[in-house]
Amino acid sequence: MAETTSPVRPRAERPLSPHLQIYRPMLTMMMSIVHRITGAALYFGTLLLAWWLLAAASGPNAYAKFEWFIGSIIGQLFLLGFTWALIHHVLGGIRHLIWDTGRGFGPQEREWLAAANLIGSLALTVIVALIGYLFMGGAR
């Protein structure tokens, strides 16, 4: 049999390339992943931006279709998610730009920056959504 004659010992059952599932989740690590996920989500979210601009440029009928979609439950969820992802990615980007200058790598600093990013994005999203609904007439 090949196994018995082979000089190579049977391979032990351990992961060759430890990836995400091996490590204990940490805030900075989760925020790094979320930065990438929000980036990818915003990538496809630009279709919504393109639709909005094209509908506004096309005329009342096209714009009514967009308004109908964005006013629906799914549309509202899309808009809220897009808003949060955008704000989160911008704040995360500022964090990365601070790191690019070589600052903010200390144990406390990076935890503080990660927490500020998350809390800031959630707070700003709530503020933007509230202003949008209460004072600007909503997305209709």
Added chain:
Amino acid sequence: MSEAAPKNFRTPLAKVRGRGAARAGTEDFWLQRMTAVAGVPLTIMAIVIAMLLLGRNQAAVAQILGSPLVAVIMLLFVICIVTHMKIGMQEILVDYVADDSMKLTFLLANTFFCWAVGLICVYAILKMSFGV
């Protein structure tokens, strides 16, 4: 000194093949940072513009989006984020897609998608701006 210090450490074969520093390796890295820096104020302005347009009818939205200052801000915003997202998605693809033909396909799709989205937005803004 018996021997002169070599002026160039490239091997003769590498010289023949014309290899060496391409001097363009950090282009995407730099462009990603540049669009990130520009993207911060542009995104804030775009969010403010979008919020000011909430609940308005199509004629008003088209008129405001087509007004010179708003149109220029929106054009800068769109070009900035589309450039940024193309490099970002490219980075994700080269990180996670191992198969070469799949990677090539996705990289092509990425380029097409970003150009399409960018051009649709730019066209729409210019159309509203020029009122045609």
